Amino acid sequence: MAMQTKSTTTVILDGSRLTIEEVVDIATGRRRASLGPSEAFRQRIDAGAQFLDRLLLEDGVVYGVTTGYGDSCTVQIPSDLIAELPHHLYTYHGIGAGRLFTPEETRAILVARLNSLCQGVSGVSWELLVQLEQLLVHDVLPLIPSEGSVGASGDLTPLSYVAAVLCGEREVWYQGAKTSAAEALKAIGLKPLRLRPKEALALMNGTSVMTGLACIAWLRAQSLERLSTRLTACNVWASDGNAHHFDEKLFQAKPHAGPQLAARRIREDLMSEKPARNELRLQDRYSLRCAPHVIGVLGDALPFLRQLIENELNSANDNPLIDPEGERVLHGGHFYGGHIALAMDTLKNAVANLADLMDRQLALLVDQRYNHGLPSNLSGSTGPRAAINHGLKALQISVSAWTAEALKQTMPASVFSRSTECHNQDKVSMGTIAARDALRVLELTEQVAAGMLIAARQALELRLRISELPLPAPLRNFLDELSRAIPLVVEDRALDRELQELIHGLRTGRWEVYSA
Incomplete structure (x- = not known):
């Protein structure tokens, strides 16, 4: 510690x-x-x-x-x-x-x-x-x-x-x-x-407890926003998806900066500035096609939330305040944590949507009805032994459980003001509860992202076995990194230790992508 x-x-x-x-x-x-x-x-x-x-x-x-x-x-x-x-x-x-x-x-x-x-x-x-x-x-x-x-x-x-x-x-x-x-x-x-x-x-x-927690939460959310973008690119390629969904001209028509940035990153990862249209499948399911729109909501929120958090961080927020130059004692309410409450309630909502997005992408990847030629449950086993191996079946269940819990935590804390202390504190912010909630949602979403790293490593390699197209260089480099951390799952094995190592890596910068 x-x-x-x-x-x-x-x-x-x-x-x-x-x-x-x-x-x-x-x-x-x-x-x-x-x-x-x-x-x-x-x-x-x-x-x-x-x-x-x-x-x-x-x-x-x-x-x-x-x-x-x-x-x-x-x-x-x-x-x-x-x-x-x-x-x-x-x-x-x-x-x-x-x-x-x-x-x-x-x-x-x-x-x-x-x-x-x-x-x-x-x-x-x-x-x-x-x-x-x-x-x-x-x-x-x-x-x-x-x-x-x-x-x-x-x-x-x-x-x-x-x-x-x-x-x-x-x-x-x-x-x-x-x-x-x-x-x-x-x-x-x-x-x-x-x-x-x-x-x-x-x-x-x-407001220093909620503000200190908010600083930690903000940076962790930024990391997840970037990683979920990279994972989306992996999942599009692994599922033989349509890269045309991320076309630059398409995103110029809807000028939200967050989705535009996410689409550009995916485009660059897929090395598809002018992708050829997939004649067999014009439109992928929403969790792939609309991924920039989901990720971009958090991307657009982060600068605004930074402003709220840093203004609170750089404020005098006790009561009363002392003005020695004017020789005044100023009684007020700067201890009220409404801005942090808003920031954390907003952050946890946007982050939980990333968990939901990744969960839906994984559900497509493991299902032979929707993964366009990949083995069931992304199992790496072949031949007679394939019958007794189950690949990432349990991982998908766990990811679904973590996602459900993250979504359950998104009720805004700020609306649960309670009158306390003989009705002196009769309207309160609940900002610290919101910050704690946000950290819990981040924890759960990081677990989802760690599970998706295992799935991406598995899905990319399995697609390479059947694909006529080379893996784009950015994703090739990413797969090489993943392969050093996670052996391909061929025979069923417990994945909890590898999962925990990936979660630790997420929280210590091991899987940072897109530095800018």
């Missing part, structure tokens, strides 16, 4: 714009995170904390600093108890459940929270930013339960585990083992923090 590789470059966090790729690079260990070194940046952070200090000396009223939280905002906190309030906030929110976020997900969450606080309007101290940065530097990862956030008033419960760890409480994953936060902080030379007024609220009252 340690980071995959040692980082070679550093991402500077100083309030300047951060990208999805930078977050995921830090989350996967390809790059390091570091606070910006400029004195102006530090002064901007310190100014907010200093203004809050002055305000408290003047008996100013600030939500969550001199008042209780949520519907308790009318409760005035005695001045001698103000210092204890932040610790009560993360303590009573220690009620998470469900699976723990993975190390990669946890790093993404930490980066997203740190970047939000680096905007300089949350009223936190420089020492807090350093403590948060050091968790990333030394890979001290809070153990955060994934369930318990409604995605407005921020990811309060999951982020309480981050706040608690900074103060030396609860548990972390450090150097390959679960240990107490206090021991891990001591090991890296840090003392537990005593949070200043507003700091627990600044840590917890934000």
